[in-house]
Amino acid sequence: MNKDIIRTSSRKGLLFGIVLIFLVLINFHIMASTMISKLLGTNVLRGAFPEVRFMIIFLVIYGLWAGWSAVSRENKTTTKLLEGLISGITTGIVIVLFGLILFFLLETQTDVRRYLTALSFVSINIFLLGLRGAGVPVLFGLFTLTGLLGGALAIGLRSKTVSNFKHSIKAFVSNVRQSITSALPEFVTKYGKYMIYLVLLALLLLLPSRWGSYNNFVFGMVGLYVILGIGLNIMLGLSGQFMIGIAALFAMGAYSVALLNSPFPHGLMWGFWPSLVVGVVMAVIGGLLLGLPIMRLRGDYLGIVTLGFGEIIRILLNSDLLTDLTGGPRGIQNIQQPTFLGRPFNDVSYAYLIIVAMAVSIFLYYRLEKSRTGRAWLSIKEDTLVARATGVDVQKYKLLALCIGAAFAGLAGGIFAARNQFTGPNDHTLMVSINVLSVVIVGGLNSIPGIILGSFALRGLPELLRELETYRLLVFGALLVFMMLVRPDGLWPSSRPNLEEKGSSDLKEDIDPDLEGRGND
Amino acid sequence: MKTRRILIVAFLLVLLLSACGPAAEEPAVVEPSGVDTTALCEGDDFGCAVIAPGQTIKIGMGSPMTGGNAAFGIDAEQSGLIAVEDAGEFMGFQFELIAEDDGGTPEGGAAVANKFAADPTIVGVAGHLFSGATFAALPIYEEIGIPMLSPSATNPDLTRQGSRVFNRVPFTDEAQGAAAAEYMYNELGFRKIAFLHDGQDYGKGLAEIAAATFESLGGEVVALMGLTPGEADYSPVLSTIAADSPDALYLGGYTQEGVVLTNNMKTSGLEDVVFFGCDGTFGVDFLSRTGANGEGTYHATPRTPPETPEKDAFDAAYTTRWGQAPGELSPFTWNSYDTTTMLIKMVQEVAVMGSDGSLYIPRGALVDAVRGLANYVGISGTYTCAPVGDCNIEGPTFWIVEGGEFVAVN
Amino acid sequence: MESKTKSPPKLTRRNYSKIIRPIFGILVLGYILWRLYEVLIVQQAYSIEIWLRLLIAGLIIGGVYALIAIGYTLVYGILFMINFAHGEVMMIGTFAGYFLFEVTKGINVASAGNPPLSFSDAYPLISVILAFIVGMTVAAAAGFFLEKIAYRPLRKAPRLIPLISAIGASFFLQNAAQLLFSPQVRDYTNPAAIARGSGWTLIINDSRVVITYTGVLTFVLSILLMIGLYLMVQKTKLGKAMRAVASDKNTAALMGIDVDAIVSRTFIISGALAGAAGVMWGLHNGLVHFFVGFLPGIKAFTAAVLGGIGNIPGAMLGGMFLGLVESLGPTALGISYQLKDVIAFVIMIVILIFRPSGILGEVLSEEKV
Incomplete structure (x- = not known):
């Protein structure tokens, strides 16, 4: 029993130690202490190093966490302390070994930055708490102590009494809520949901003119990804076609608006509104052209073909072959700005335009989902064979899904190009397709609130993480994995029960009968 | 089920609120009591950037710092940081380089430009590095009068569209x-x-x-x-x-x-x-x-x-600070140092100390000062900006x- | 097979793809044949040595693609998930090999009085073997932990969920490598005996055709590894267990197979192969940086699908085919090299239109049907 405890908690400590080493090797300890320092009111200039005391705060928090997480719920008080202590000591030992290496590097003035770019002497010395060699035992002491403390904290906060207490609080809160809701007049309980929507709507209408151009920009980007996400969801979520090439359709909308509205290369000045329509139509044609030959494909084969389609369009836009037509790698500049009732657009009007486009898209989506077409799509997704047997024209509906999804993508692309006043091949890379795919899945398939949340998470979050400088995408990647682990059905899953079987056997479901029937061709 | 949804709505609201956080942070506007600064700022086309005591004079930089072209952006930031350190203090104010990741894409360029435009203490932008990002960012700076000095955006069209704020040091x-x-x-x-x-x-x-x-x-x-x-x-x-x-x-x-x-x-x-x-x-x-x-x-x-003592000094400083030889990450190391330094020099030229202890930087004057650069000797060469914004016209x-x-x- | 009974009912009113598909295919094939005729028969611009060089380049890169593609295919065959972070596993292997060569290059083994001689120059064979061992081990470990942290908890989730988790892991690994090793592009320090560009020289039509040592090493080793893998999957107990898990996890578990362990081992094997591909990539192309896995990853994924995803010989064939198309395609069709990916993707689309489950089909999953 004791051995077991030692093994599990020392393993925990080892993990924390290794992670800390990794953090030091990428200089994240400096970043973390800088953030702590800023939180506590001491500004640190970019490129400068924070004071050592903030480093200590960071290490203490980390050590407490290491001790805390080693504690298991069931054990006795003393065992918990022991678990925290063992975890702390293990972390300490790992860090001592690492610290000794760092100290050696510092003493011999060995510069390893050729290989490990973050390991500068200053950053090493800050990790050693500015004490050079003496920092190593101090770090050991720190981790042992904080491990013990973490265990102690866990006794207080993770024991049975506390969890009972938590439960009673929860029960109390829900009781209070119940009594409040029952006390409220009927129209509030009945229409409360709509009131929240009303507040959100008012916020949407008020905020764009209030919160500055940067927030408008980020909000607009989120909005455009919502539209793209709805487009992709029609293909992926409703009709079950795995599409990774939506950037190509997005590009068709963007390039239509750009080419019809800029002095170069064609000098056409059609105005924004007619060219937006052209953009949508072009995207639909693109969807049709893509869809016709590949109708028979399914699953991942469809995915890779659409991925190839996206890449083909991007490379062609960038290539020498089409430079005269599309501006090549230089892209298209000076896209003429739309006017509405004679007034040119600024960032606020774009925000409203995107809100309107988003509202229209959401409305259309709900109408489609509830319509005969939507049911046909779902039936195709659930079981193509049965759908066909019940008289659904599978090919027609699959094509229709591609085309309607493409129309949304074209709409988003058109607004996107006009808003940036520039578009080029780099705006339509594979990453765009992957991001849209992630938006839909992170949010939750077939769920509009999910797609909105997903757009916030995928497009808003990287902007909010700008404080983290170069660590932005590292943290973002980790968060993406974490989100999937915590909420594997998406942030806001669709309320429609997922009829598809989960797990490995679901591949069987989407095998297209065409595949088995290929002998008859 | 219900609570989860409410939690999610709350999360959404928090996101919204935190997104509007930075905008709520108003610049510390102190009424200028000195007559000269008021007149100066009112007479300027874009008004003044006011740096209150304790704030820093910020130079922005938009560059790809993640993804396949990250080497360019990281390199530009590293040299820019050295330029800022070399600049030292100016009338009791520190300079600060804010390097933001634009991924080298137009979309990223516009995002970074909007972010910079929202910060009243950003006075100049040493970038953007890639032409596509620059195109998307340019109109935003043009509107509020932030001068740009790109170390590497070479697209000829950039200086052909009559921009007032855009300048660059590389060849055309x-x-x-x-x-x-x-x-x-x-x-x-x-x-x-x-x-x-x-x-x-x-x-x-x-x-x-x-x-x-x-x-x-x-x-x-x-x-x-x-x-x-x-x-x-x-x-x-x-x-x-x-x-x-x-x-x-x-x-x-x-x-x-x-x-x-x-x-x-x-x-x-x-x-x-x-x-x-x-x-x-x-x-x-x-x-x-x-x-x-x-x-x-x-x-x-x-x-x-380009073998001058200043360049050698920079090379030594770069190697000591970053453990890499300058030029290893990208060919624009020295250009980035020069563009940052030039912007700092021009800020020092036009900035005026207000009687309230704040620094007043007339934006329009700064834009014109950068465009009017002549015979500036940097570590990568001598620069004179042509009226269209090309600062390097030598063979x-x-x-x-x-x-x-x-x-x-x- | 029950293909007769499952044939599509004749309820459909219009079968667009029945008409469009052949038209599309014939158009593309016609264009390809016309271009081939133009270049090969009419112009005859390129002589044999040029074709030989292109062939060699294609075979080498094809070998690397094939090795990475096998990793995709193995994982897909068992979990039905696209391991988007597989290219990053290869990148990790490339870095591991790089560091090994840096270390062996730094050890001086010359006896006193002689000019300095590094370990890797003195014992090239040992250091190359060491590099492969280290690269494969580190990449295998990366694959193992990747599965354990990012995929295993999602075993029961719908199929697209692990894909997003993999995308997140790919972001994380790429950026971690950038932050650890800086975004700088580095050079492999090959042992002097197999320096890049050195090799056997053939003289054809008064022109040199160099068959590089690194190229031969890459090609031969990738073929050997593929044969080894194929034998392992077909003949050993582990291979049998892998096939059993691939065809039905639940039944396999009932038969006493530890599914989790088999999945782990699959990731270890696919990681090791990617690591080997990474070291080869480094030795032959010399480049190592944090983004090195991205393009080969996408290409190898394409190759895996092309050959029939889940099918090991298919992945080998797909990889080789893709390498050859990339190398020979633009020249043979007289199209700009900028469009070589377009050629590769168009040919892939045409093949998939006519054979919707890849060149060789899905062996592993067809067993289930």
Whole structure:
């Protein structure tokens, strides 16, 4: 029993130690202490190093966490302390070994930055708490102590009494809520949901003119990804076609608006509104052209073909072959700005335009989902064979899904190009397709609130993480994995029960009968 | 079920609120009591940036710091930070470099520009690095009067659209491409050349102009084609080109492609053909990564030999601070230092100390000051900005690699 | 097979793809044949040595693609998930090999009085073997932990969920490598005996064709590894267990197979192969940086699908085919090299239109049907 405890908690400590080493090797300890320092009111200039005391705060928090997480719920008080202590000591030992290496590097003035770019002497010395060699035992002491403390904290906060207490609080809160809701007049309980929507709507209408151009920009980007996400969801979520090439359709909308509205290369000045329509139509044609030959494909084969389609369009836009037509790698500049009732657009009007486009898209989506077409799509997704047997024209509906999804993508692309006043091949890379795919899945398939949340998470979050400088995408990647682990059905899953079987056997479901029937061709 | 939804709505609201957080942070506007600053700011086209005591004078920089082109952005930030450190204090105020990641894409460029525009203490932008991002960012700076000084955006159209705020220090493609073609035809006596480019706006423009000039001189362009950038093996392209047995191979592009091409040429039937690069391939990284294969290759840099004590001092500082040799990450190390320093110098020129202890920087005056730069001696050369914003109008210097070193040939 | 009974009912009114598909295919094939005729028969611009060089380049890169593609295919065959972070596993292997060569290059083994001689120059064979061992081990470990942290908890989730988790892991690994090793592009320090560009020289039509040592090493080793893998999957107990898990996890578990362990081992094997591909990539192309896995990853994924995803010989064939198309395609069709990916993707689309489950089909999952 004791051995077991030692093994599990020392393993925990080892993990924390290794992670800390990794953090030091990428200089994240400096970043973390800088953030702590800023939180506590001491500004640190970019490129400068924070004071050592903030480093200590960071290490203490980390050590407490290491001790805390080693504690298991069931054990006795003393065992918990022991678990925290063992975890702390293990972390300490790992860090001592690492610290000794760092100290050696510092003493011999060995510069390893050729290989490990973050390991500068200053950053090493800050990790050693500015004490050079003496920092190593101090770090050991720190981790042992904080491990013990973490265990102690866990006794207080993770024991049975506390969890009972938590439960009673929860029960109390829900009781209070119940009594409040029952006390409220009927129209509030009945229409409360709509009131929240009303507040959100008012916020949407008020905020764009209030919160500055940067927030408008980020909000607009989120909005455009919502539209793209709805487009992709029609293909992926409703009709079950795995599409990774939506950037190509997005590009068709963007390039239509750009080419019809800029002095170069064609000098056409059609105005924004007619060219937006052209953009949508072009995207639909693109969807049709893509869809016709590949109708028979399914699953991942469809995915890779659409991925190839996206890449083909991007490379062609960038290539020498089409430079005269599309501006090549230089892209298209000076896209003429739309006017509405004679007034040119600024960032606020774009925000409203995107809100309107988003509202229209959401409305259309709900109408489609509830319509005969939507049911046909779902039936195709659930079981193509049965759908066909019940008289659904599978090919027609699959094509229709591609085309309607493409129309949304074209709409988003058109607004996107006009808003940036520039578009080029780099705006339509594979990453765009992957991001849209992630938006839909992170949010939750077939769920509009999910797609909105997903757009916030995928497009808003990287902007909010700008404080983290170069660590932005590292943290973002980790968060993406974490989100999937915590909420594997998406942030806001669709309320429609997922009829598809989960797990490995679901591949069987989407095998297209065409595949088995290929002998008859 | 219900609580979860409410939690999610709350999360959404928090996101919304935190998103509008930065905008709520109003600039510490202190009423200027000194008459001179009021008049100065009211007379200025864009008004003043007011730096309250305790704040820093911020220079922005938009560059790709993640993704495939991260080396360019990281390098620019590293040199910019040294420039800011060298600038030291100014009337009790610190300069600060805010380098933001724009991914090199137009979308990212617009995001960063909007972010900078929302911060009233950002007075100038040493960027953006990539032309696409610059195009999308430009209108936003134009509106509020933030001067730009790009170390590397070479698209000729950038200075053709009559922008007031945009300036740059690298060559335009015209100047270099034409000079390179003339040099190859007249001085080196080449008659058949294959022109390659990396398919990006910089390299493509350069190669096309060089090829056109070379053809007009009477030379034969055996190939003018784009590569897929970032690949590790170009021997198929080179093998095909070998069929035309050219005298030389011209590349418009960066070190990455230049190194691969130079190394591949030895195994693709082009071992006797001269490799002629551009300013994008010049740099210590080319030497170390091509070794013996790099002998006899030509490269270009803007103007006169850049070996000055200031440059040596910078090189030493860069190596000490970052543990890498300058020029290893990208060819724009020195340009980035110069652009940041130039912006800082111009800020120092136009800034006025208010009687309330705040620093007043008239934005319009700063824009004009940057455009009016003349005979500025930086570590990468001497700069005078033309009225359209091209700050480097001198002809190129060509270099040959001999014995593992660059030797100037003209 | 029950293909007869499952044939599509004749309820559909218009079968667009029945008409469009052949038209599309014939158009593309016609164009390809016309271009081939133009280049090969009419112009005859390229002589044999040029074709030989292109062939060599294609075979080498094809070998690397094939090795990475096998990793995709193995994982897909068992979990039906696209391991988007597989290219990053290869990148990790490339870095591991890089560091090993840096270390062996730094050890001086010359006896006193002689000019300095590094370990890797003195014992090239040992250091190359060491590099492969280290690269494969580190990449295998990366694959193992990747599965354990990012995929295993999602075993029961719908199929697209692990894909997003993999995308997140790919972001994380790429950026971690950038922050650890800086975004700088580095060079492999090959042992002097197999320096890049050195090799056997053939003289054809008064022109040199170099068959590089690194290229031969890459090609031969990738073929050997593929044969080894194929034998392992077909003949050993582990291979049998893998096939059993691939065809039906639940039944396999009932038969006493530890599914989790088999999945782990699959990731270890696919990681090791990617690591080997990474070291080969480094030795032959010389480049190592944090983004090095991205393009080969996408290409190898394409190759895996092309050959029939889940099918090991298919992945080998797909990889080789893709390498050859990339290398020979633009020249044979007389199209700019900028468009070589377009050619590769168009040919892939045409093949998939006519054979919707890849060239060789899905062996592993067809067993289930």
